[in-house]
Amino acid sequence: MAADELSFSLPCSEACERNKGPILEVLRQWLERGQRVLEVGSGTGQHAVHICRHLPVVWQPSERAINLSDLRRRCQLEGQANGPLGWLLPPTELDVLQPHWPEGPFDAVFSANTIHIMPWSAVPKLLEGSARVLRESGLLLLYGPFHDGGRHTSSSNVAFDQHLRSLDPAMGVRDAHELTVMAAGCGLQAIDDLAMPANNRLLVFRRQAAAASDPRP
Ligand SMILES: C[S@@+](CC[C@H](N)C(=O)[O-])C[C@H]1O[C@@H](n2cnc3c(N)ncnc32)[C@H](O)[C@@H]1O
Numbered sequence: 001m002a003a004d005e006l007s008f009s010l011p012c013s014e015a016c017e018r019n020k021g022p023i024l025e026v027l028r029q030w031l032e033r034g035q036r037v038l039e040v041g042s043g044t045g046q047h048a049v050h051i052c053r054h055l056p057v058v059w060q061p062s063e064r065a066i067n068l069s070d071l072r073r074r075c076q077l078e079g080q081a082n083g084p085l086g087w088l089l090p091p092t093e094l095d096v097l098q099p100h101w102p103e104g105p106f107d108a109v110f111s112a113n114t115i116h117i118m119p120w121s122a123v124p125k126l127l128e129g130s131a132r133v134l135r136e137s138g139l140l141l142l143y144g145p146f147h148d149g150g151r152h153t154s155s156s157n158v159a160f161d162q163h164l165r166s167l168d169p170a171m172g173v174r175d176a177h178e179l180t181v182m183a184a185g186c187g188l189q190a191i192d193d194l195a196m197p198a199n200n201r202l203l204v205f206r207r208q209a210a211a212a213s214d215p216r217p
Helices: 003-009 014-028 046-054 065-081 120-133 155-167 176-185
Strands: 036-039 058-060 106-112 134-144 188-196 200-207
Touching: 014 046, 014 106, 014 134, 014 188, 014 200, 046 058, 046 065, 106 120, 120 134, 120 176, 120 188, 176 188, 176 200
Parallel strands: 036 058, 036 106, 106 134
Antiparallel strands: 134 200, 188 200
16 A cells, blocks of 8 residues: 555544654664563554664554554554564553553553543553563653643643643643652652653653562561
């Protein structure tokens, strides 16, 4: 299938088209050849396909059941149209609220623009699940808009936050400081916070070694 036909037959996110280049460039700094990466909430699959075209990593896309068929179609069709995307695995079902996650260990978990869409009550599940499937020292990479200690970092993020909350009060731009504290409780230490275009950020967490068991009787 020609690339033009593909773009008509598959759902396409314009935001994803804009941010996939900068995300690829920053992921180059964190991912190494052959590493296994789990993507949570892959959406249309544009990130998964773009990254697999340019980075030699084993990429496991995932989505909730409701969005899985479109994601599967993109991964299949783009693979056929553009030659094999050898290290792009078939998408799998994952809802962070459910206990069943793909089997690890993964070297990294990546998720873009999901934290402000899922309810805040789902965020601990995302962090706990990531910590469970990451190998020791593995990375959790969270891309999106965040605010700091309740203070927004730009007027565009204020407008975006209001827009999200008007659609559904459970959605909203999340606080990087709160995330950092919550992640630490799951054994994920914040190690970097990178500014990205359009007032987005990439938050990077490293999975700590599991605490040694208490030797006392
Ligand atoms: C705005 S889209 C982002 C999609 C894609 N990552 C991107 O950057 O274009 C938000 C995604 O979060 C996913 N999501 C929401 N709640 C989720 C949950 N509980 N578990 C897994 N994914 C979830 C949705 O299915 C949706 O694909």
